[in-house]
Amino acid sequence: MTYLAMIFYQIVAPILVLLAIGAGLQKKFQFNLKAMSQLIAYCFMPVAVFLNIYETSIEMTVLGQVALFITIFIGSQMILSHYIAKLLGLETSESAVFKNSVVLINSGNYGIPVAQMVFATQPIGVAIQVILVIFQNVTTYTYGLYNLISATKSGAEIVKDFLKMPIVHALILGVLLNVFDIQIPQTFRIPLDHIAGGFVAVALITLGAQLSQIELKTMMNRTVFISCFTRLIVGPLAALLFIYLLKIDGVVAQSLLIASAFPTSRNSSSLALEYDVESNTAAQTVLFSTIVSCLTVTFVIYLSDVLFG
Numbered sequence: 001m002t003y004l005a006m007i008f009y010q011i012v013a014p015i016l017v018l019l020a021i022g023a024g025l026q027k028k029f030q031f032n033l034k035a036m037s038q039l040i041a042y043c044f045m046p047v048a049v050f051l052n053i054y055e056t057s058i059e060m061t062v063l064g065q066v067a068l069f070i071t072i073f074i075g076s077q078m079i080l081s082h083y084i085a086k087l088l089g090l091e092t093s094e095s096a097v098f099k100n101s102v103v104l105i106n107s108g109n110y111g112i113p114v115a116q117m118v119f120a121t122q123p124i125g126v127a128i129q130v131i132l133v134i135f136q137n138v139t140t141y142t143y144g145l146y147n148l149i150s151a152t153k154s155g156a157e158i159v160k161d162f163l164k165m166p167i168v169h170a171l172i173l174g175v176l177l178n179v180f181d182i183q184i185p186q187t188f189r190i191p192l193d194h195i196a197g198g199f200v201a202v203a204l205i206t207l208g209a210q211l212s213q214i215e216l217k218t219m220m221n222r223t224v225f226i227s228c229f230t231r232l233i234v235g236p237l238a239a240l241l242f243i244y245l246l247k248i249d250g251v252v253a254q255s256l257l258i259a260s261a262f263p264t265s266r267n268s269s270s271l272a273l274e275y276d277v278e279s280n281t282a283a284q285t286v287l288f289s290t291i292v293s294c295l296t297v298t299f300v301i302y303l304s305d306v307l308f309g
Contacts (some may be wrong), residue, residue: 003302004302007301008294010117011114011298011301012294012298014117015110015113015114015117016294018201018205018208019211019290022204022207022208022210022211022212023208023209023212024212026210026212027212033209033210036202037206040109040199040206042166044195044202044203045108045112045170045199045203046166046167046170047192047195047196047199048195048199049133049167049170049174050170050171050192051174052123052126052127053170053171053174053178054177054178056123056124056178058124058127062124062252065246065248066252066256067131068246069239069242069243069246070131070132072242072246073239073242073256073260074139076242077103077238078103080230081101081103082099084098084102084226085098088222088223088226090223093277093278096147096277096278097223097268097272097277097278097282098223098226098227099147100143100147100268100271100282101227101231101264101268101282101285101286102227102230102231102235102264103143103144104136104139104140104264104265104267104268105231105259105260105262105264105265106263106264106265106266106286106290107129107132107133107259107262108133108136109203109204109206109207109266110204110207110262110263110290111132111133111259111262112126112129112130112133112199112200113199113200113203113204114262114297115128115129115258115259116200118254118258118301119254119255122251124251124252124255125251126255128252128259129255129259130171132259134168134171136265137165137167140267144268144271145271148271207266207290210266211287213283214269214283214286221284223281224285224288225288227264227285228264228285228289228292231263231264232261232263232289232292233296235260235261236257236260236261236296239256239257239259239261240257240260240307243257249308253304254309257300257308258300258301258304261297262293263286263289263292263297264285264286265286266286268282268285269283269285
């Protein structure tokens with residue numbers, strides 16, 4: 001229990017503090033959240049991703065294991081959420097939001113900061129989380145959009161939008177410089193380090209500011225509860241099963257198990273709001289899953305260390 005408490009106070013509690021700071025600042029100053037999100041998407045996150053990939057060496061066998069796991073895991077969550085929505089008798093619009101809330105995980109603003117804290121001395125743990133972010137972005141703008149707008153965008157448009165994402169360019173550039181062992185001049189490396197160093201704080205403060213806009217009073221309903229249970233409890237259990245079946249171990253297994261426990265992605269709420277599909281339910285699910293994840297993620301981090309540490 002002491003070790004579990006230590007994980008909470010050293011990893012999860014600091015996240016809560018930053019979320020609270022973001023919420024408090026937003027209530028007082030009413031920041032332009034779209035501008036803050038763009039700052040993260042176009043500056044902080046790409047730089048953090050670039051440096052992590054640039055500094056980390058990943059064997060092709062490990063990369064293959066990770067890709068296979070992610071494909072199986074995301075596929076299983078799609079199937080599971082589909083049948084749970086049918087079992088609950090949800091209407092088409094509510095079913096779409098429910099499925100997105102289970103499948104789309106907050107691997108960016110929440111996942112990468114957690115990974116950087118947990119794997120501070122093991123860069124491969126963070127690199128795996130970066131790969132998961134890429135897969136989640138693809139899932140969001142294909143499966144997630146399809147659920148909400150019945151694929152009104154063509155396949156070519158989706159690919160075009162995906163290729164515009166700065167994080168993709170950062171990933172490719174990081175891989176190229178890593179493979180060819182190209183040194184970054186100090187003139188550029190120093191500011192890049194400063195930006196990457198600020199990513200965790202800025203990402204979590206922004207997430208806290210965004211969550212502060214969601215109303216608490218209407219959050220308590222069946223769909224939200226079942227969604228969060230599926231995302232935060234069933235998701236990690238399924239991930240653990242696949243990790244054992246694929247015979248993954250060590251830091252890779254730890255990173256994948258922890259990544260499976262993150263709360264519902266803010267993107268699921270943003271998409272629902274943009275296309276006016278049960279946006280209140282989507283927002284409430286994001287907030288509730290983020291709050292509850294403080295406990296569940298703490299336990300999963302502890303479990304991952306006991307099983308694979």
